[in-house]
Amino acid sequence: MIAHIAEACFWLFRYLERVETTARLINSNQIFILDGENFSKEPWKPIIKINGHEKIYESINQGHHYANDAMACQFLTWEEKNPESIINAFKNARENARSIRDTISSELWNALNGFWLWLTLGEGRDLYNKNKHLFYEAITEQSHMFRGIFYCSMRQEEAFEFIHVGMMLERALQTARVLLIKMEDSKKGTEDFHSRYWLALLEVLFAREAFLKCPHYGLTRASVAEFLIFENSFPRAICFCLKQALMSFSRIRNYVNIDHYTKSEIELSNLADHLEHCSKLGYINLELNTHLRELIEKMENIFVQIQVDFFYHHFDDLYARL
Amino acid sequence: MAMTRQGFDISTEQLAGIFADYQLLAHTYDELFAAPGVPHEEMRTLIQALDPINPEQFESYQQIADHILRKNGTTFTVYTEQGNLDKIFPFDLIPRVITATEWQKIEKGLTQRVTALNEFLSDIYNEQRIIEQGIIPREHVLASTGYLEVLRHVNPLGKTRIHVAGIDLIRDAKGRFIVLEDNVRVPSGVSYVLENRLTLKNTLPRIFQQNRIRSVEEYPTKFREALRSLHPRQDSSAVILTPGPYNSAYFEHGFLARRMGCYLAQSNDLCVEQDKVFIKTTRGLKQVDIIYSRVNDEWLDPTVFRKDSLLGVAGLVRAYAAGNVVLANALGNGVADDKAIYPFVPAIIRYYLGEEPILDQVETYLASDLKQREYILKNLDQLVVKTVDGAGGYGMLFGPQASEKERADFADKIKQNPRTYIAQPVVELSTCPTWSEKEMKARRVDLRPYIVTGKDSWVLPGGLSRVALVEGSYVVNSSQGGGSKDTWVLMKE
Structure with missing residues (x-):
């Protein structure tokens, strides 16, 4: 397929995964911070950090105002200067979709475009003003719908696999980022505080009930990290996502009919192998945050390498784009 | 506007919004207001946050809350000839607030009461010292339908018999919390405590922001840990036993299974072999160590109790007696919450604990x-x-x-x-402002707190505040036109 079409496919669900994570983070945080015991002076700081642009936030909202719900929600949702606000991330997703309308199914395009109209023509804003919980829940539900349409309305061939690789790798990256910042942010507190804190983290990643169904995991920092990194049966755990991405890679190899492994596939395979064979206890109990930072760095390199391997023949403006 | 030495005072003139015409009921304590137009000191910020909401807005908040509850499926099913209706348990947006000081006393009083009732049950099913010593007449205990002679000398794993209790409290005209009744068999309603809180947070988050309210989130975790602490096996497996989807509390059974991470089983899913309980899974039989039963005692085991029971598991009582399974709540607890035993509870507390009861009860x-x-x-x-x-x-x-x-x-x-x-x-149950036909009205409330006991007791900070939605009514039961409210326990300053 044409390289730039493949690239747009690759990016489509990367943006949508980000939109979903942001919506989930806001909804979960809004509820969490209302409990008296969970009081924090800057309750929105970790969320802005995960979203990635705290400098812009601080420059827009002179002083920090990490305690102000309205400012934080505005920044994370509507702020045009925030490249990762929901509106901007979704705009990018739609732009990508528009450039590949002939590749994706029209059902998928219609759903994406319908949601864009909902967000921009007033209805979404009205719901946001009326009830934020329902607004963010609507975004989550739309995300499920986009994925559902994608899975059941497109042929599973090259374009499908590029979309899928983007979705899975981005999801692994999001899980790692959320986990890292929540780990860094977890403070000393009572056992009860921690149990609520870890449950709220799991909730962001749709993992609360799934986690509780595995009784061998106690509700501790180590178990939560183990589940979100290593649990092969859970679709948002990092290992699961990496393996899914690898499967798509091998199918792409077949479609493209190349007889060698691309560099990105080798790097990804090494990363997945490392996680598969490392000592989980060591990984989690010794320098977990360092491990997560390294993991995020490796994944970011893989994203760059994918661009090099499949979408660009030259390095020109590649780094600028990212 | 009235001024006091402290500065601004909330007086009648200041409450110009939805509380402007709020009338107190004569000879009745009100949960939020000390006098007409004057909220209790610690409830001022709440009243100030709520008062400016106009009736139309308030109505729309109420609709949002109902929508959230309906969507979450926080419903019970009513079976009619026209078909089945999923109804929500009416939820009123005005929270009922309990101060930190009040709660401290309630917490101690409830723990004391449950500890004593637990001792009472252990004694009644063993030596019966309390009868021997003439504190409660023998025939009085033995005549209780909740007393199961067949379980005499059968002792549960870990000794705890009341794993979860719902002790209903009411407030009298003087504002004292007093015990109305004990529920130590299958107290229900805790799922509404969690769902009401979540719904209110999602509907009116800003009223939470000026207050520091204690979390209710940890109930399922606490309950799960309490049950697990009683079984020697490290990775014990737990199930919730439900009478099935036709039970009116089925929502709650599923809710707790999801939140506690255990199987939701019906009687046919379980069987007993060699005095051990198993669950039938796709991978064969798997041993069950803990059962949180939502089936009443008399239906639980057709080989021991009602032979016509389809809700029970044959052999369960033998497995329980053999100490192979934790059954929550224990069998035979009905003797402790029998209303004819209730008048003796103060004596029970004195007898087993050597303490004066912390909470009073109704004559x-x-x-x-x-x-x-x-x-x-x-x-x-x-x-x-x-x-x-x-x-x-x-x-x-x-x-x-x-x-x-x-x-x-x-x-x-x-x-x-x-x-x-x-x-x-008749106790003049306290009132709490309640949204009724587009107006704020005083309606009577009670409170069901939940006490979880494994090795130790833990009281959920909050509980189910039920409200009689009909004017003048004292009956708060959900089956008879009652609704519920979120219950706030304030943190210590």
Whole structure:
């Protein structure tokens, strides 16, 4: 397929995964911070950090105002200067979709475009003003719908696999980022505080009930990290996502009919192998945050390498784009 | 505007919004207001946040809350000839607030009461010292339908018998919290405590922001840990046993299974082999170590209790007696929450703990006692008569509001089966502002806190505040037109 079409496919669900994570983070945080015991002076700081642009936030909202719900929600949702606000991330997703309308199914395009109209023509804003919980829940539900349409309305061939690789790798990256910042942010507190804190983290990643169904995991920092990194049966755990991405890679190899492994596939395979064979206890109990930072760095390199391997023949403006 | 030395005072002039016309009920304590137009000190910020909301806005918030509850499926099913209706348990947006100081006393009082009742049950099913020493008449205990002689000398794993209790509290005219009744068999409603909180947070987050309210989130975790602490196996497996989807509390059974991470099983899913309980899975039989049963004792095991029970598991009682399974709550607890035992609870506390009861309770007359029965029959128009094993507000007579005929019928019943009845004076249940037909009205409330006991007891900071939605009504039961509210326990300053 044409390289730039493949690239747009690759990016489509990367943006949508980000939109979903942001919506989930806001909804979960809004509820969490209302409990008296969970009081924090800057309750929105970790969320802005995960979203990635705290400098812009601080420059827009002179002083920090990490305690102000309205400012934080505005920044994370509507702020045009925030490249990762929901509106901007979704705009990018739609732009990508528009450039590949002939590749994706029209059902998928219609759903994406319908949601864009909902967000921009007033209805979404009205719901946001009326009830934020329902607004963010609507975004989550739309995300499920986009994925559902994608899975059941497109042929599973090259374009499908590029979309899928983007979705899975981005999801692994999001899980790692959320986990890292929540780990860094977890403070000393009572056992009860921690149990609520870890449950709220799991909730962001749709993992609360799934986690509780595995009784061998106690509700501790180590178990939560183990589940979100290593649990092969859970679709948002990092290992699961990496393996899914690898499967798509091998199918792409077949479609493209190349007889060698691309560099990105080798790097990804090494990363997945490392996680598969490392000592989980060591990984989690010794320098977990360092491990997560390294993991995020490796994944970011893989994203760059994918661009090099499949979408660009030259390095020109590649780094600028990212 | 009225000013005080401290500065601004909230006076009648200042409450110009939805509380402007709020009327208190005479001779009744109000949960939020100390006097007309004057909220209790610690509830000011809440009232100030709520008051400016205009009635139309308030109505729309109420609709949002209902929508959220309906969407979450926080419903119970009503079976009618026209079809099945999923109804929500009416939820009122105005929270009921309890101060940190009040809660401290409640917490201690409830823990004390549950500890004593647990001791009482252990004693009654073993030596029966309390009977030997003449503190409670033998026939009085043995006549309780909740007493199961067949379980004498059967002791549960970990000794705890009341793993979860719902001790209903009411507030009298003086504002004192007093115990109305004990529920130590299958107290329900805790899922509404969590869902109401979540719904209110999602509907009106800003009213939480000026207050520091204690979390109710950890209930499922606490309950799960409490049950697990009683079984020696490290990776013990737990199930919730439900009578099935037709049970009105099925929502709650599923809710707890999801939140506690255990199987939701019906009786057919379980079986007993060699006194061990197993669950039938796709991978074969898997041993079960802990059962949180939402099936009443009498239906639980057809080989021991009701032979016609389809809800039970044959052999379960033997497995329990062999110490192979934790059953929550323990079998035979009905003797402890029998309403004819209730008047003895203060004596029970003194006997086992050597302490004075921290929480008072309602004066109670036993129809089984000749003198007390005469008093009851003479004063039926001033008393509330209840059956000793009744629940849900059924089978009771509310004397002051009953007709001559109803009272006469009840008098006959009492004479025929005196052990079945008790009577209590009417307590002026406290009121709480409640949104009713687009106005704020004083409606009566009670409180069901939940006490979880494994190795130790833990009281959920909050509980289910049920509200009688009908004007003048004292009956808060959900089956009889009651609704519920979020219950806030404030943190210490």
